[in-house]
Amino acid sequence: MAKKEVDTGITVKKSDDFSEWYTQLVQKAELGDVRYNIKGLVVYMPWATKSIKKMYKLTEDILERKGHEPLIMPSLIPESNFKLEGEHVKGFAPEVFWVTEHGAGEKFEEKMALRPTSETALYQMYSLWIRSYKDLPFKRYQSCQVWRYEGKMTRPFFRGREFHWIEAHDVFATEKEALAQVKEDMETTKETLLEKFAIPFIFFQRPQWDKFAGAVNTYAADALMGSGKVLQLPSTHMLGQNFSKPFNVKFVDEKSEEKLAYITCYGPAISRIYGAMIALHGDDKGLVLPWDVAPKQIVIVPILFTDGKEEVLKKANELKEKLAGYDVILDERDQTPGWKFNYWEMKGVPIRIEIGPKDMQNKSVVVFRRDLGEKKQVKEADLLKEIKEIEKTFTANLIKKSEKNFEGNVIDAKTKKDVENAIKNNKIARVNFCSLEIDGEKCAEIIEKELEANVRGKRIDKEEKASGNCVICGKKATAVTYIAKSY
Amino acid sequence: MAKKEVDTGITVKKSDDFSEWYTQLVQKAELGDVRYNIKGLVVYMPWATKSIKKMYKLTEDILERKGHEPLIMPSLIPESNFKLEGEHVKGFAPEVFWVTEHGAGEKFEEKMALRPTSETALYQMYSLWIRSYKDLPFKRYQSCQVWRYEGKMTRPFFRGREFHWIEAHDVFATEKEALAQVKEDMETTKETLLEKFAIPFIFFQRPQWDKFAGAVNTYAADALMGSGKVLQLPSTHMLGQNFSKPFNVKFVDEKSEEKLAYITCYGPAISRIYGAMIALHGDDKGLVLPWDVAPKQIVIVPILFTDGKEEVLKKANELKEKLAGYDVILDERDQTPGWKFNYWEMKGVPIRIEIGPKDMQNKSVVVFRRDLGEKKQVKEADLLKEIKEIEKTFTANLIKKSEKNFEGNVIDAKTKKDVENAIKNNKIARVNFCSLEIDGEKCAEIIEKELEANVRGKRIDKEEKASGNCVICGKKATAVTYIAKSY
Numbered sequence: 001m002a003k004k005e006v007d008t009g010i011t012v013k014k015s016d017d018f019s020e021w022y023t024q025l026v027q028k029a030e031l032g033d034v035r036y037n038i039k040g041l042v043v044y045m046p047w048a049t050k051s052i053k054k055m056y057k058l059t060e061d062i063l064e065r066k067g068h069e070p071l072i073m074p075s076l077i078p079e080s081n082f083k084l085e086g087e088h089v090k091g092f093a094p095e096v097f098w099v100t101e102h103g104a105g106e107k108f109e110e111k112m113a114l115r116p117t118s119e120t121a122l123y124q125m126y127s128l129w130i131r132s133y134k135d136l137p138f139k140r141y142q143s144c145q146v147w148r149y150e151g152k153m154t155r156p157f158f159r160g161r162e163f164h165w166i167e168a169h170d171v172f173a174t175e176k177e178a179l180a181q182v183k184e185d186m187e188t189t190k191e192t193l194l195e196k197f198a199i200p201f202i203f204f205q206r207p208q209w210d211k212f213a214g215a216v217n218t219y220a221a222d223a224l225m226g227s228g229k230v231l232q233l234p235s236t237h238m239l240g241q242n243f244s245k246p247f248n249v250k251f252v253d254e255k256s257e258e259k260l261a262y263i264t265c266y267g268p269a270i271s272r273i274y275g276a277m278i279a280l281h282g283d284d285k286g287l288v289l290p291w292d293v294a295p296k297q298i299v300i301v302p303i304l305f306t307d308g309k310e311e312v313l314k315k316a317n318e319l320k321e322k323l324a325g326y327d328v329i330l331d332e333r334d335q336t337p338g339w340k341f342n343y344w345e346m347k348g349v350p351i352r353i354e355i356g357p358k359d360m361q362n363k364s365v366v367v368f369r370r371d372l373g374e375k376k377q378v379k380e381a382d383l384l385k386e387i388k389e390i391e392k393t394f395t396a397n398l399i400k401k402s403e404k405n406f407e408g409n410v411i412d413a414k415t416k417k418d419v420e421n422a423i424k425n426n427k428i429a430r431v432n433f434c435s436l437e438i439d440g441e442k443c444a445e446i447i448e449k450e451l452e453a454n455v456r457g458k459r460i461d462k463e464e465k466a467s468g469n470c471v472i473c474g475k476k477a478t479a480v481t482y483i484a485k486s487y
Numbered sequence: 488m489a490k491k492e493v494d495t496g497i498t499v500k501k502s503d504d505f506s507e508w509y510t511q512l513v514q515k516a517e518l519g520d521v522r523y524n525i526k527g528l529v530v531y532m533p534w535a536t537k538s539i540k541k542m543y544k545l546t547e548d549i550l551e552r553k554g555h556e557p558l559i560m561p562s563l564i565p566e567s568n569f570k571l572e573g574e575h576v577k578g579f580a581p582e583v584f585w586v587t588e589h590g591a592g593e594k595f596e597e598k599m600a601l602r603p604t605s606e607t608a609l610y611q612m613y614s615l616w617i618r619s620y621k622d623l624p625f626k627r628y629q630s631c632q633v634w635r636y637e638g639k640m641t642r643p644f645f646r647g648r649e650f651h652w653i654e655a656h657d658v659f660a661t662e663k664e665a666l667a668q669v670k671e672d673m674e675t676t677k678e679t680l681l682e683k684f685a686i687p688f689i690f691f692q693r694p695q696w697d698k699f700a701g702a703v704n705t706y707a708a709d710a711l712m713g714s715g716k717v718l719q720l721p722s723t724h725m726l727g728q729n730f731s732k733p734f735n736v737k738f739v740d741e742k743s744e745e746k747l748a749y750i751t752c753y754g755p756a757i758s759r760i761y762g763a764m765i766a767l768h769g770d771d772k773g774l775v776l777p778w779d780v781a782p783k784q785i786v787i788v789p790i791l792f793t794d795g796k797e798e799v800l801k802k803a804n805e806l807k808e809k810l811a812g813y814d815v816i817l818d819e820r821d822q823t824p825g826w827k828f829n830y831w832e833m834k835g836v837p838i839r840i841e842i843g844p845k846d847m848q849n850k851s852v853v854v855f856r857r858d859l860g861e862k863k864q865v866k867e868a869d870l871l872k873e874i875k876e877i878e879k880t881f882t883a884n885l886i887k888k889s890e891k892n893f894e895g896n897v898i899d900a901k902t903k904k905d906v907e908n909a910i911k912n913n914k915i916a917r918v919n920f921c922s923l924e925i926d927g928e929k930c931a932e933i934i935e936k937e938l939e940a941n942v943r944g945k946r947i948d949k950e951e952k953a954s955g956n957c958v959i960c961g962k963k964a965t966a967v968t969y970i971a972k973s974y
Contacts, residue, residue: 033615033616035612035615036561036608036612038561038563038565038599041561042561043559043561043612045558046556046557046558046627049556049557049558053557069533069536070536070540071530071531071533071536072530072531073523073530074523074528074649075634075649076525076528094590095590096589097563097586097589098588098592099584099585099586099587100586101585101587102582102584102585103580103581103582103583103636104580105585114601121523124523125522125530128522149590162562162563
């Protein structure tokens with residue numbers, strides 16, 4: 001199990017070279033293996049898979065509590081379905097993997113897309129399932145993978161050609177209810193992304209030129225990463241009636257009139273959120289994992305000498321049993337304590353308990369917190385209390401740390417030069433902007449070309465009034481927007 | 488939510504027309520929808536998805552307890568990998584879905600298989616990960632879907648072109664350890680298939696002509712279905728060194744010598760097991776679900792009259808809270824009690840609690856068990872005790888019922904005519920047979936052609952000595968085998 005790489009640790013500082021740091025983190029903490037022989041496809045190793053499973057469970061439980069029911073869709077979509085909504089196909093067609101044949105090269109009559117997202121698979125079923133206003137709201141989700149032939153550089157978990165997500169698709173009788181769902185999705189994002197994964201974010205309404213293909217509006221959470229770039233995390237889309245029409249998603253209302261339904265969809269990309277989470281919290285010693293997603297929350301390292309070895313191991317096993325309510329591992333491998341300390345710090349286990357002969361004499365143990373990097377002597381009798389205290393404060397502490405980092409990174413920029421400086425210094429620029437409707441796209445293109453940054457949209461958690469003129473074209477500003485580099 | 492179909496119930500008897508009964512069950516209990524517009528691909532509806540998720544969790548927990556670690560593999564396999572093991576490609580190539588292009592028809596340099604199984608994806612990684620005897624045993628599993636272009640008739644859950652399974656792939660230094668893993672897999676099958684899903688089975692070593700493509704030996708559990716046919720459920724394969732060689736899965740042993748590893752793989756097809764489970768336990772009123780896989784274990788149906796309506800609803804809510812440790816639903820919908828009884832019997836909920844004004848006067852409730860179809864008056868004070876008793880006996884009762892059914896279905900057949908009669912009467916024939924090595928295939932072909940039945944192999948849970956002559960060719964028998972129709 002112990003691999004050579006773990007011995008060595010990460011050889012660059014995160015602050016010096018984020019990209020190389022991340023690559024080494026993924027390799028040395030044994031999270032992903034990029035050596036699979038298809039470009040852009042990565043193997044998720046056990047340590048990452050276990051966290052990802054916990055993240056799925058946390059998110060699914062919240063969705064179900066809010067009235068979503070799970071289902072499983074086929075992963076193939078006939079080309080004719082896929083083409084039914086014009087904007088959607090324009091947006092996604094370049095990214096589709098196509099299944100064209102089977103067996104010894106027999107061609108299918110119609111080629112099939114590996115789903116890049118499931119609207120065009122699901123909504124034909126919705127048109128069969130939904131008949132009356134009594135069936136609404138109709139809320140379903142599935143946990144699955146999607147495939148997108150990304151042109152950009154891929155990076156394990158962050159961006160890949162196959163990634164793992166949840167997609168929730170909800171149907172309503174009115175636009176108002178659909179908009180309320182968008183708010184509920186934002187709340188769900190807060191409950192998971194912030195409260196469980198400790199990733200602070202800003203929720204934006206995207207500019208019209210940057211919305212989901214086929215949507216009326218796209219709302220997305222942008223997290224600020226250690227590198228100063230933002231990463232789009234869960235996004236929720238108001239599809240309005242754009243898909244209901246071609247897919248015939250109708251219902252009969254109280255007055256027996258047939259109406260087109262309103263649809264929203266929400267897509268937390270769990271594997272990508274995992275990437276954001278390890279990138280944000282990790283440090284030069286390796287992973288730092290929030291409490292609820294750590295595969296192991298506590299590691300017990302016995303400090304063994306030839307004398308009293310058995311007593312220490314016995315005590316270590318006792319402690320393990322005492323902590324049975326947590327995910328605990330007792331590391332009995334034939335390695336030095338120092339090697340094990342490094343190993344489990346690389347793995348991001350929140351708490352390390354050290355127990356040796358001296359500790360036993362004192363009826364105490366050493367407790368190490370991965371987030372603070374601090375050791376502390378704790379009386380054995382107080383151990384459970386101490387662990388409970390850390391459980392309560394661990395993720396909260398990560399949130400506090402990340403939020404502090406996040407806030408300092410938003411800079412008000414008055415001029416294009418200010419924006420340029422902000423971006424250069426790995427900050428997010430807040431600016432007055434001409435328009436987030438389609439006529440603002442030209443200014444956005446200038447920003448993209450000259451500053452290699454993007455217009456992220458309008459905050460929706462609070463109102464920010466525009467004043468003065470657009471930082472780019474100088475026309476009267478109609479919106480406050482944020483500009484940042486993005487993954 | 489309530490669909491028209493549920494009102495009507497299943498219109499054929501299971502014993503009269505199993506096939507039609509199953510089709511109606513899947514539709515009327517809202518388990519799967521076959522109207523998706525790609526042949527052989529089915530939508531799994533919420534009620535089925537929830538049970539399938541529980542089945543995954545139960546199986547994964549056992550695998551992890553036995554030392555397997557989860558991982559997630561890419562679902563695409565380059566053609567060149569896929570072709571590395573000659574027998575494997577021969578067996579699977581006819582069933583492969585091929586991804587050949589992306590975007591607007593750009594061809595990939597090399598086409599890629601949608602995994603029909605993951606040996607040829609995984610073992611190239613194993614050759615990178617496994618170096619020394621210290622890395623062994625090396626046990627990994629993934630929960631995923633696989634795609635197989637099946638020529639045969641498809642049937643929801645039983646056989647489809649995309650199905651959902653777990654595959655565990657384990658590597659060992661010696662053949663002996665690999666064989667011990669096969670035994671462990673059989674035990675895992677017993678812990679899940681029999682003890683949790685209440686499906687009795689016989690574990691066979693398959694004849695040489697019917698093994699997994701590339702395996703040295705295949706061991707598989709055959710369940711006897713209501714229709715008299717058997718269904719292959721979890722199978723475990725001794726791959727020996729067949730894949731280690733082309734994929735270079737080697738390790739350095741204690742003497743610093745490089746050796747080829749032994750590999751086993753185990754593939755419980757969860758969605759197919761779900762199909763078997765509902766087919767086996769279901770009756771003319773609908774589903775009967777074992778306790779641990781029922782999405783809801785208890786439904787409370789309030790019996791409401793205009794008088795005292797609120798008191799009854801209040802009491803029903805109290806009961807729900809009292810039973811919070813279980814998956815409980817209180818059905819407050821605006822439908823008659825009788826309609827609700829039918830609805831939840833169709834859904835296979837193990838326990839129904841009825842509470843009305845009269846029950847309230849008596850401080851009692853009515854408890855209905857779905858497996859026995861029996862109602863019983865229970866004092867409210869005894870309710871929790873009663874539920875615990877049912878929890879303990881529910882699945883056990885299903886097992887007993889199924890086992891009884893199973894045992895009576897194996898018939899000793901002395902002649903080909905006996906075999907024919909057994910098969911005609913939906914039984915399994917136990918016979919003396921010339922050989923389960925490749926030279927017995929001719930007799931098996933006769934059975935397949937003339938009786939439309941298959942030779943299932945040799946039992947491995949107990950030794951059965953051959954005596955006399957082969958029921959087909961009359962040569963001296965070397966094995967006792969079982970002959971049955973199969974899905």
